[in-house]
Amino acid sequence: MTDTSTMSREAGKGDESMTGLEGFETDQLKGFLKEMLLYRRFEEKAEEAYAIGKIGGFCHLHIGQEAVALGFIGPLRKDDYVITAYRDHTQALAKGVEANAVMAELYGRDSGAVRGKGGSMHIFDVEKGFMGGHGIVGAQVPLAAGLGFAIKYREEDRICVCFMGDAAVNQGAFHEALNMAAIWKLPVLFVVENNEYGMGTAFSRVSALPVKERAAGLGVPAHHVNAQDILATWTLVEELVEKIRAGEGPQYVDARTYRFKGHSMSDPVSGTYRSKDEVESKVKQEDPISLLRDRLFDAELLTEDELAEMDREVRAVVDEAADFAEEAPFPAREELYTHVYSEVNEHGRLFFDGRDREGED
Amino acid sequence: MQTITYREALNQALAEEMERDDTVFLMGEEVAEYDGAYKVSKGLLEKFGDRRVVDSPIAELGFAGLGVGAAMGGLRPVIEFMTFNFSILALDQVINSAAKTFYMTGGQLPVPMVFRGPTGAALQLSAQHSQACETWYVHAPGIKLVTPGTPADAKGLLKAAIRDNDPVAFMEGELLYNLKGEVPDVEDGDFVIPLGKADVKREGSDVSIITHGKMVHVALQAAKKLEKDGIDAEVLDLRSLRPLDVEAILATVHKTNRVVYLEEGWPYAGIGAQIAATIQEEAFDYLDAPILRVTQADVPMPYAKNLEQIAKPDADRVVRACNRVLYRNGSAD
Missing domain, CATH: 3.40.50.970 (Thiamin diphosphate (ThDP)-binding fold, Pyr/PP domains)
Known part of the structure; x- marks a missing residue:
């Protein structure tokens, strides 16, 4: 979606799987739309910045999957934890990390969320309960169980939402972690962002069972949701969060979505593993932003002018983030050596690159 | 106590x-x-x-x-x-x-x-x-x-x-x-040993056996055998490998000028390799002989008792290594 005003207003119309707007306040619905627009514009700006070399390394965009971030994070409390994999920009925004800090991190600047030390894949903001940003497929799943363990240990009523891609369910870490979460009733909501492809491999080629059924043998209640539909997603998540907070143990959701862009910036949108037609038809029919927008138009809860104003406002936030990142300083040379250990012991040497010996560079 | x-x-x-x-x-x-x-x-x-x-x-x-x-x-x-x-x-x-x-x-x-x-x-x-x-x-x-x-x-x-x-x-x-x-x-009261402090488990002046963990005991056995030969070996137990007590390592090198590193692991990129690198970088002029390492044989551990025995480092091998860095023929040879 590059220009909201030209998008098909027919998309999603008459889809009976959609829940109605009942139960949501108009302001809330407009808020959903604006929030998802912000994620979209943020990622488009990141894409642009990557193309001109402002952002390096790997950069995995969340375009098309916005309702997953909003639907699973929006209903949480501020003190709940969110942990995810490397496609993490919009989840960070959803958990309240400043757009400036996320963009500056992508630019590798000292003002970035993790001071330029992590980049796109490792956004963290511990104060906001955003626990990363993890680069090894499935590795965040045991970490989520650990955060859940810590919550339960202290008898708090917080919860942890753990995102993973569909490919993660084939990792041993996934099975080990869900098993422990189930036996100890840990307060974790496991969310599989099922965008149908692990990089370039269709999930159906690497799993005999659908995503939802992969948790079945572990004793974690499994659910399925069309996660292009923010309202259905939000409704389900509210219900699951309540159960988890009440001490019922972990839940698992197969959140069906679709990635409109390539796996990362170095990979084409379509090509050897999925056709241009497939992507185009998904973009046309299953864009979570257009789907909500059209329902609001149809219910006459939103005008074209309001939408245009919303878009102006989020673009201003994103432009400011890019300007902020552009002007932010790079980390100082000395920062190479900071934050390796949180406690430098009184005795003994911790580093072996000769940095502390005179006459060496 | x-x-x-x-x-x-x-x-x-x-x-x-x-x-x-x-x-x-x-x-x-x-x-x-x-x-x-x-x-x-x-x-x-x-x-x-x-x-x-x-x-x-x-x-x-x-x-x-x-x-x-x-x-x-x-x-x-x-x-x-x-x-x-x-x-x-x-x-x-x-x-x-x-x-x-x-x-x-x-x-x-x-x-x-x-x-x-x-x-x-x-x-x-x-x-x-x-x-x-x-x-x-x-x-x-x-x-x-x-x-x-x-x-x-x-x-x-x-x-x-x-x-x-x-x-x-x-x-x-x-x-x-x-x-x-x-x-x-x-x-x-509270008995806490700070990380990063090595411990001299035996004072000696002729050669330093530097080691860690369980091998401390093998080093002490070797020192005892050497003593019978009139060799006074120092045994330095690193105790913590990171942080590493480089000061204690250099102090024993300055004292004896000869080092054998003893460890249970394999030699390639082993702990001894790092210790040898550190010593030659920071105390090269104090060395009177190349640093030798006594390690597990560079093979996966075998089951057969006789093979296992020769795969593992033992006191006799430490004694031989000490004799070599002392340029002498010891009784264990």
Whole structure:
């Protein structure tokens, strides 16, 4: 979606799987739309910045999957934890990390969320309960169980939402972690962002069972949701969060979505593993932003002018983030050596690159 | 002073630290109802309950990762590996999560935790159950590594490791659990040995045997044999490999000018390789001979008793290495 005003207003119309707007306040619905627009514009700006070399390394965009971030994070409390994999920009925004800090991190600047030390894949903001940003497929799943363990240990009523891609369910870490979460009733909501492809491999080629059924043998209640539909997603998540907070143990959701862009910036949108037609038809029919927008138009809860104003406002936030990142300083040379250990012991040497010996560079 | 086993010393350290700090918990295979595969956690379940002494499934990657997550969430987990051999399954969480998180988060999120259990060869357990795992752990910046060789060191260092704000791998000797030794009495107050301080286990002036962990005892045997030959060997126990007491290493080199490094692991990129590099960089002019290393044979550990015996480093090989750095023909040759 590059220009909201030209998008098909027919998309999603008459889809009976959609829940109605009942139960949501108009302001809330407009808020959903604006929030998802912000994620979209943020990622488009990141894409642009990557193309001109402002952002390096790997950069995995969340375009098309916005309702997953909003639907699973929006209903949480501020003190709940969110942990995810490397496609993490919009989840960070959803958990309240400043757009400036996320963009500056992508630019590798000292003002970035993790001071330029992590980049796109490792956004963290511990104060906001955003626990990363993890680069090894499935590795965040045991970490989520650990955060859940810590919550339960202290008898708090917080919860942890753990995102993973569909490919993660084939990792041993996934099975080990869900098993422990189930036996100890840990307060974790496991969310599989099922965008149908692990990089370039269709999930159906690497799993005999659908995503939802992969948790079945572990004793974690499994659910399925069309996660292009923010309202259905939000409704389900509210219900699951309540159960988890009440001490019922972990839940698992197969959140069906679709990635409109390539796996990362170095990979084409379509090509050897999925056709241009497939992507185009998904973009046309299953864009979570257009789907909500059209329902609001149809219910006459939103005008074209309001939408245009919303878009102006989020673009201003994103432009400011890019300007902020552009002007932010790079980390100082000395920062190479900071934050390796949180406690430098009184005795003994911790580093072996000769940095502390005179006459060496 | 109390005379207790290495196992009891570890047990005391765990109990005292759990008593002291409610955020400390112990998790691992068989640690609770079974009292620990090596009985290190004996009685802790009874004392602290199943909230704090937790039997895990056999899932090293999973429960190591859970420990890292719990540390990220503000607890101080002690994760027991039944042996470090099995921890190879968990290395992703140890290296990629535990060791790197503080750096990757720009200093937001420390990971205060301990991974502990036995390392090194036991008796006829062959390739997969007999190996020294130190180098896997010491290689990555962000994690610390401690290898106590005596009951007193086991207690004092485990207490320090649990209190440290970084991930610490704490490698015990499988064959040391029954070893008795003097440890300060509990009534005499908190006994903590700071990480990064080596300990001269035997003073000597002719040659330095530098070592760590269980091999301290092999080094002391070798020193005894050398003594009969009129050679006065110093035994320096590093105790902690990261942080590393470079000052103590240089001091013994300055004193004897000859070094043999003794370790249970393989030679390639081993601990001795690092120590030799450090010494030649910082005390080259003090050396009167090349540094020699006594290590496990560069093969997976065999089962057959006779082969196992020659695969492992022993006192005679240390004596021969000492004689070579002294340029003399000893009685052991």
